[in-house]
Amino acid sequence: MLRFPAKSQVNIKVPKKSFYENLTVSAANKRIFVDQISAIYWRYKLTADTLGVAPSETIDEIEIFEIELTTKNFDSSILRLIDRGIPYHTFFILTYEGESQLWVAYKEKTSSDSLSVGNYYHTDFAPSESLNLSADGLSLDDVYAALFYQVSGIQKDFSKPLKDVIMEHEQRLKRSNDWKNSSSAKPSRRRNLNCIRVLLN
Numbered sequence: 001m002l003r004f005p006a007k008s009q010v011n012i013k014v015p016k017k018s019f020y021e022n023l024t025v026s027a028a029n030k031r032i033f034v035d036q037i038s039a040i041y042w043r044y045k046l047t048a049d050t051l052g053v054a055p056s057e058t059i060d061e062i063e064i065f066e067i068e069l070t071t072k073n074f075d076s077s078i079l080r081l082i083d084r085g086i087p088y089h090t091f092f093i094l095t096y097e098g099e100s101q102l103w104v105a106y107k108e109k110t111s112s113d114s115l116s117v118g119n120y121y122h123t124d125f126a127p128s129e130s131l132n133l134s135a136d137g138l139s140l141d142d143v144y145a146a147l148f149y150q151v152s153g154i155q156k157d158f159s160k161p162l163k164d165v166i167m168e169h170e171q172r173l174k175r176s177n178d179w180k181n182s183s184s185a186k187p188s189r190r191r192n193l194n195c196i197r198v199l200l201n
Helices: 027-036 077-084 140-152 162-175 177-184
Strands: 009-014 037-046 062-069 089-096 099-109 115-122
Touching: 027 037, 027 077, 062 140, 077 089, 077 099, 077 115, 089 140, 099 140, 099 162, 115 140, 140 162
Parallel strands: 062 089
Antiparallel strands: 009 037, 037 062, 089 099, 099 115
């Protein structure tokens, strides 16, 4: 269940071509848009006003997009292209034949006032009716952190900035034997239950 206020609903279908015609997209990536994505919907626009929380100096809006897939073997690198074309913090719901999974990459403003896109985390596919995401917090920063923790599975620590928690988490992964093995071996198709770090070029 997506627990967001009714006034935050948008529910607008976004033409796929609005992404690949306005971004620098290779022919191969355009083919992914055409072949692997059935439809894209802008579901929610979370702001300080629509949520009734304190505003943020670094987060203007949080957008929730739903992407209907034509195949479960989706090339997730296309999410980075979509993310780069959206000047706001984003979460993605990928759906396929009654199942859904949540995706997010940490985004932050750069000196040029654009948004950098970090590494992706996602949940496993599960029945769509079991989808659970709620906007908890007293400020838009709190809400973004809470949503990020829900999707990523990273251990919550609201005493630190989210960026620091993510950085420490990824540093621990780099130091672990599993991380060393994964960097030297061929990529595995196995999906962890949660908190999967996806490296996208």
